[in-house]
Amino acid sequence: MxxxxxxxxxxxxxxxxxxxxxxxxxxxxxxxxxxxxxxxxxxxxxxxxxxxxxxxxxxxxxxxxxxxxxxxxxxxxxxxxxxxxxxxxxxxxxxxxxxxxxxxxxFSDDVADMAVGLLIDVVRRISAGNRFVKAGVWPLQGDFPLAHKFGGKQVGIVGLGNIGLHIATRLNAMGCIISYTSRTMKPQVPFPFCPGINQLAANCEILIISCALTEQTHHMINREVMLLLGNEGIIVNIARGAIINEKELVKCLVKGEIGGAGLDVFEHEPNFPKELFALDNVVLTPHHGAVTxxxxxxxxxxxxxxxxxxxxxxxxxxxxxxx
Amino acid sequence: MxxxxxxxxxxxxxxxxxxxxxxxxxxxxxxxxxxxxxxxxxxxxxxxxxxxxxxxxxxxxxxxxxxxxxxxxxxxxxxxxxxxxxxxxxxxxxxxxxxxxxxxxxFSDDVADMAVGLLIDVVRRISAGNRFVKAGVWPLQGDFPLAHKFGGKQVGIVGLGNIGLHIATRLNAMGCIISYTSRTMKPQVPFPFCPGINQLAANCEILIISCALTEQTHHMINREVMLLLGNEGIIVNIARGAIINEKELVKCLVKGEIGGAGLDVFEHEPNFPKELFALDNVVLTPHHGAVTxxxxxxxxxxxxxxxxxxxxxxxxxxxxxxx
The missing domain is CATH 3.40.50.720 (NAD(P)-binding Rossmann-like Domain)
Incomplete structure (x- = not known):
């Protein structure tokens, strides 16, 4: 034995x-x-x-x-x-x-790296470009649609714990303008605090979800938040799927009411909405933020x-x- | 008129x-x-x-x-x-x-962002994960292969001009360990200088090409450099395709003699080696580094x-x- x-x-x-x-x-x-x-x-x-x-x-x-x-x-x-x-x-x-x-x-730094990777991918259309090139379309069709500049983007971090702070530091070094919301204001942090999610969404072009899933944060990112973010807005989620109302997210993405998403987590993993398959402005990874x-x-x-x-x-x- | x-x-x-x-x-x-x-x-x-x-x-x-x-x-x-x-x-x-x-x-900062995006994508397998999820494989097959940690990686910058310096600053903030080679040593730069490409490749896990294409740099990244980088090594090129000997690069990638590549530029754009289509560890974008x-x-x-x-x-x- x-x-x-x-x-x-x-x-x-x-x-x-x-x-x-x-x-x-x-x-x-x-x-x-x-x-x-x-x-x-x-x-x-x-x-x-x-x-x-x-x-x-x-x-x-x-x-x-x-x-x-x-x-x-x-x-x-x-x-x-x-x-x-x-x-x-x-x-x-x-x-x-x-x-x-x-x-x-x-693995806070690994999760932060994944958030940054997903965000650059969506903003600069890397996965979409990869598909365009690997499908052999480039020599036939020529120009690939222009992406957006990364630097100067207004990024709102939702939940400034260990991971959120790693994300903020990385994006700050890339020229993004950071603000955050969190249960409490963090006095030692050099980024402006925003007391509520709606205000953060209204002031930002990108939201990165890095808070814990609790009763308070369940479906916190709802349709109202998405509409405040706007039709060029991007949502990245490396926290937990159910912080976003996934049904509403899919509707907003399909209708073009938000600009794109990078998602490592989903509400019902490993299942997730099939409507996202065809969208070039959506990058999905299989909950591997923490896994290296x-x-x-x-x-x-x-x-x-x-x-x-x-x-x-x-x-x-x-x-x-x-x- | x-x-x-x-x-x-x-x-x-x-x-x-x-x-x-x-x-x-x-x-x-x-x-x-x-x-x-x-x-x-x-x-x-x-x-x-x-x-x-x-x-x-x-x-x-x-x-x-x-x-x-x-x-x-x-x-x-x-x-x-x-x-x-x-x-x-x-x-x-x-x-x-x-x-x-x-x-x-x-657009130095845009090109630098693309380099960082391509590198995170290859190291953390984002495009590959996106394909895995969007192909519907996740619920059927379960685990996606583990990727590597980004932080702590030894990154060699080939050509520390404006773009190279932007790349170095970004990766430094993400916990990578930077060294560089360049025509001349840059005295104001906080990163160690390496006098030759072979030495840089031998000491690094990642090479990022950000130099000008000249007679001296044409095919500078040859088979010898790739073998020195090793079978887990990654090459990112956002400069010009012909700085790498593309034929040798393809051979090394297909044989697994290097670990992966993120390429925005190619020797004969918009054409490029079809052997790269099927490789999950290779991310290709259509020369859009500078274009937002x-x-x-x-x-x-x-x-x-x-x-x-x-x-x-x-x-x-x-x-x-x-x-």
Missing amino acids: NPAQLAPAILVLGPPLVFRAYESEFTKKYNFLKPWETPIPLKQFISTCSANVKAIFCSAVSPVTAEIIQCLPELTFVLASSIGVNHIDLLECKRRGIVVANAGST EEACKNLYDLICKNLDAFLSNKLLECETVYL | NPAQLAPAILVLGPPLVFRAYESEFTKKYNFLKPWETPIPLKQFISTCSANVKAIFCSAVSPVTAEIIQCLPELTFVLASSIGVNHIDLLECKRRGIVVANAGST EEACKNLYDLICKNLDAFLSNKLLECETVYL
Whole structure:
């Protein structure tokens, strides 16, 4: 018997991409329960092992509901492989005194790079140009439509946490004019604060969504915000799909009521509106903002540190007690 | 008769994209000769109007050869709509005392933005992700291959002029580690100088080509340089296609001897190697680095200033006497 199997059981939900990438290393060190390896439905799987589960390790899209939590009387720790924790029932965790930890700032810079990449791509029509060239149209058709200048653009950052600040710094170096909205004004930040999303949208040509998904931010980017941004406006989302009202976004894009979008996240991943397929002014990536080989290695190290700390009752490397 | 037609004749070659975009404005102000509007072959067209042509206004890809220059005894000014002037026979211009002007730094920041956009796209697999999502593969196939981290990459800038410096500043803000090679070391620059291209390639993971195309830089990026860069190395070219030995580049990409490429320019535009069509790690754009609506307007203003200065024997806004 693998000595790791004698250790407290950790239920893996998802599984997180980092788990699949480092499965053999993880399995040597910890006693993971992997429901996807059995044909038993998840609920039944959980009920059979409920007495042993001390911790959950979950991906960004695997819900940790009150129902799951209530099945696990010994649960004291939920560890997310993501920065966002909207998929975890934080109220129930708080009620039970369960500690919740996320991936901290492991990959804030990677997510910021993706936001910048998506934005340049939409503004300068890079993916569209790539399609134009690779389809062999250039020699036949000649001119490709003009794109817009990147520098000088008014960019509104929605949520100026770690990631938002990385984005702002990068775009500032490229000559964009930054302002932001956030729950609170950040006194040390050199960019102007805007108290509300409508005002930010009205004053900007680009909105970049980098806030957490909460009850307050759910569908915060609605039709009214999009119309204030205007028909040349661009929305980039590297946070969570449901911060935008996706149905309204699709309508606005199809009707040309906004100018374009760069989206790494969607409301119902991996599914998303097929109407966006044909739009040249929309660039879509499969929720890979945080996922690079290097970030995955860093995340593996952080997860191990946190699990080791949890298992030996030490302080977590990255502890977040929400609410 | 339009009063502009009484003014000295300016032969337009190409025509430049800015000319097509602002043709009606241009035509009101200047006496342009437009060979593409007649069925007469160019050589014959030039010989019929040779006595009147005082100036040439040319695009980046329309050659101004010694033969053309020799047909035009009254020619004293060649105005390029581009930054690069490799398509103009500068020796012949010098011999004749013909002034050559380029587009100066009108769109250095736009070209730099394109370089950064192409690089993020290749490193973070944005166009590839976009194809993956839009082809509907995500829900069926699940994981998209991991990309690489952008921050911390060793980037070598080949040619640290105005554009190269804009690129360096942008990538520095994104956490890349910059070094450069150039004809001469730039004492005011905070990045380390590398005396030769081979040494730069050996020390870097990414090369960005932002130098002029000259006899010295023609095919400077050869197989040896590519192998020194290595099989994870990435080349971005926003300068001129022929600085890279394109045949060797294609071979190295197809064999996986280098890791990827982002190319806005090609050796024989608008034609380019079809072998690159299928490669996910190659992003191609149709020589649009300098071309945005805003840059086009700025360029129109600059061209008018230079033509007005030339026609009234005043100093040019942007004069470049080469060689």
